Amino acid sequence: MSTVTIDKSGPTRKVKYGSMSRDRAWALRWSYFFLVLFAIFSLVPPLYMLITSLKSSAEISAATNPWWVYHPTLSNYVELLTSNQFLRFFWNSAWVSIIVVTITMLISVPAAFALARMKFWGSATLATGVFLTYLIPDSLLFIPLFKMFAVIGDWTGIQLINRWYVLLFIYPTLTVPFCTWIMIGYFASIPKELDEAAIIDGASWFQTLTRIFIPVALPGLIAATIFAFTVSWAQFLYPLVFTTSTDQLVLPVGIITTLIKGDVFNWGQIMTGALLGAAPPLIIYAFLMDYYIAGLTAGATKG
Amino acid sequence: MADVTLRKVVKRYDDVEAVRGIDLDIADHEFVVLVGPSGCGKSTTLRMIAGLEDISDGDIMIGGDVVNDVPPKDRDIAMVFQNYALYPHMTVAENMSFGLRLKHYPKAEIKTRVAEAARMLDITDLVDRKPKQLSGGQRQRVAMGRAIVRNPKVFLFDEPLSNLDAKLRVQMRIEIKKVHQKVRTTTVYVTHDQVEAMTLADRVVVMNHGRIEQIGTPNELYHKPATRFVASFIGSPAMNFVPCRLEDDAGKLNLRLTDRLAFPVPPQRAARYQAVPRTDKLLLGIRPEHIAESRPHAESGVEPFEATLDVTEPMGMETLVYFTLDGTPLCGRVSPNAGAQDGSPLRLAVDLNNMHLLNEVTGAVL
């Protein structure tokens, strides 16, 4: 009897051991299966943009398989990239984003340094205030801001409504609080001894910021820059409210208001425009993914 | 090069006094170590000398000038930090030359100074590396190099070795001593490690609760501690303290430890203790090396007694023995050949020629 049980116990253990690793292999297989499904779900809209952008209007309205391009053509791209109007949108977007990024960095980096390192009366409250400001959405402020700038125009005669540069005043309300917040976090993570060493070496506050803090917190600075750029580039509500003339529009609003004419949708061009509009953030993302993700996750942490 | 003087220096944080009136004179070229447990105010004192903390009261003078309100960069000091505080984005050479570059020294001079310091510290091969590529000991050298190139009046070290492993710490300790012998800059060194303090210092300053307990050479502190704190802080394993009383026994002075155990006080000590009231609660302070196995023909003042060992720790060249005397835990050092074994009795002898007598209430050494 006893020998039988011993004989049994050997193989049983072996089978069990095997089934453990088989479980893991199956878990991995299922993981891949669902990841493929989710990846398809994620990538269908941008891929469909690409597919449609390569079709002629005739092919789009023909009742063929929409997921396939039978007669690929670059005519949509040629048409848009030679259209002064579209290029105008693109440049408006580019200028607004670049200037807003610059303004944002000039405001938020010194402010974050002061809030992280030079404790002064009210600095803790101000840091909290910055975080709260970052939680205020654009859809809460667009009406009073619109009215404010209209009133300023009436009072001073400086017409800001329907000028692309009005966005330079407004976008920083979205970018500066977040960038300041994550820069506070990055600066606070720099060991205190580093600035003390710099002070003993004879650096002023300004030199400590420019020669030690900015180089050391460069990854944070890049993350903040990416954030400021993508927010400025993607912003839709403010330009929709503040600009109406076609030569003042930025890309997202421009595509939607000019390529959609009444009920006539030129889908080939709309998708091409949308893809070109999505390209700059996507390219930045492709090259600087790690910074992008670092910035994304840094917002939820303090210090 | 300069002397450093502290006069009644006080540091208050809100209502807490971290440093409570310190007087200290550090001579030119001297290597002084501030030692004490964490929170004793030693780092705060160093940071006040550096100018990283402002002084609540009192005066600090460097080279005869009051520097209370002089910003750190104008005090002509250099500091080495516990975590090295190397600038991570600069190479070793850039790290070392940062201070000189800020002061717009000529390039050639910067180069020679960096090269000289690098040679002194044996890091010439590393000058183009970034701190990340260096080991702990190498980083420590670079941090010292950064201090040396500045050629300051005073070196300040804030626990520079505590991030290193034990072996490297011993090595760097020697390195620091060598550097000091070469450059002879006045040095203030903070540590919580009494071995480091003893081995490095010309003079050691023992601090506790924001006050100076004692200032002296390492030997003075070891052999003539002024307070119970110093007696217990310096030396490892720490000094034993046994509650005791003084008794008169036919004109001679007796030290009563327990009901059954009493020793005659050696004559040269007896005169010193004669005036102590017999009713005072006292402590016998005796270092472990003065409790050894009993030998025949012992000199006078070495008194034998029986003990049952709780635990023995063979260290190789000696064996540490732990036992209790009426509930007081004690430690002794016996020869490896003394036959000490866990749980077994051993005849030990205490060398009262090296005894200390302390007042249990005030902690003062009598």
Add this chain to the structure above:
Amino acid sequence: MVDVTLQSNRVAQATRRRTGLRNALRRKSMVAFLMTLPLILLVLLLVVYPAFYSVHLATLNKPMTKFVGFGNFEFLFRRDTFWLVVKQSCIFAISAVVFKALIGFIVAHFVHNVPAKKQRKWRGMLLVPWVIPPAMSTLAWLWLFDPSYSAFNYTLGLFGIGPIPWTGDAMWARFSVILVNVWYGAPFFMIMYLAALKSVPEQLYEAAAIDGANWWQKIWYVTLPMMRNIIAITTLFSLIVTFANFDIVRILTAGGPLDHTHIFATWAFRVGIEGSDIPLGASVSLFMVPILAIAAIFILRDVTKRGNEA
């Protein structure tokens, strides 16, 4: 004598310098204040002031000539569309956040499961929806939902299903805006959870395995408690953003059909900007404040807690 005078000189010097130090400290605060001044001005002039101005605007009549107190709010309460917007905003925000959180959590686990070297690639693909400007990607969805040329309906037609009126029918339109929002927002949750998952020490799972926990118990007793804070912050943050969403609904349905998909932001735009009734639009958007404030308070609490833990 000489020594004594020297000493007293030094003391005098010291006291003089001490006031100098006070000046220096004041200077330091001054510098710090100046460095934050642009930030303070920006926040005061372009965030705080407009917020209060919005309250002021909400108490005016349409031509903004007369104070009407709560007149706009009373008017809103009497309108069915307003209650429709309240209902739809809540349905939209809550269901979108719940699905984003769930999908994000599940996908984060799958990504965490695959070998570390391949995680980067998957993560990169799955985050694409969050990177594309929502106004652009919603156009793609609009085209995928097109009543006559919908690529989805074409595919479903192959299986004999449909055609589905994605944006034409009230219920389907509600579903569609939520779907697009989930598509856009789930990657954010995935990334946050993935970061949190990676921060759970492997030893905890090993200890749990030795204690005999199965995979479900590991999630329940190890993963979730360790991630509780980050889940809370992410969810609350997403609640704010989703509740205040504009782009997706505006482009996909513009509030239609028959105002059934309007949420606060799009309706405020419709009445305030397109309808030129700024006071009424301001009143509508102010209704977002209570829910945003509550979420913000909780986020602040959690973020501070996280900061203290770290």
